[in-house]
Amino acid sequence: MLKYNFERLFQQRGIVKPLSFLLKAGFNRNFASRLINGRTNGFSPRQLEMLCNVFRCTPNDLMEWKPDKPEDVNESNRLTSLIRSATPLFNLSAFTSDMPFDTLPEFAKKVDEIKKEILAKGKIS
Numbered sequence: 001m002l003k004y005n006f007e008r009l010f011q012q013r014g015i016v017k018p019l020s021f022l023l024k025a026g027f028n029r030n031f032a033s034r035l036i037n038g039r040t041n042g043f044s045p046r047q048l049e050m051l052c053n054v055f056r057c058t059p060n061d062l063m064e065w066k067p068d069k070p071e072d073v074n075e076s077n078r079l080t081s082l083i084r085s086a087t088p089l090f091n092l093s094a095f096t097s098d099m100p101f102d103t104l105p106e107f108a109k110k111v112d113e114i115k116k117e118i119l120a121k122g123k124i125s
Contacts, residue, residue: 005064006035008084009055014093025054 015021022032034040048059065082067073073080099107
């Protein structure tokens with residue numbers, strides 16, 4: 001089954017207050033609440049574009065696929081790329097939580113350098 005998984009995106013982006021985040025991004029309370037609670041089946045193209053811009057992602061990143069049958073997972077099924085890990089790819093807060101406080105500025109500098117390299121290569125916008 002193909003479905004939207006915003007919980008995963010909130011976790012990956014470190015968003016702990018999704019309602020506030022979506023309201024600040026310009027979504028109305030009703031839409032934001034439905035999205036957070038998984039009670040939305042689709043979006044207008046404009047809403048989809050806004051979500052992609054807010055999360056800095058593509059529509060594929062908003063979705064995940066859970067196959068109905070194990071045999072549905074095969075090389076020829078293009079939906080296989082939408083099978084997501086149960087855990088977020090990376091949580092920066094959790095990653096740095098056990099680092100000594102005085103090492104965080106150096107760590108932040110290194111992350112910033114890597115980010116600039118990636119941006120220069122055009123891999124993220």
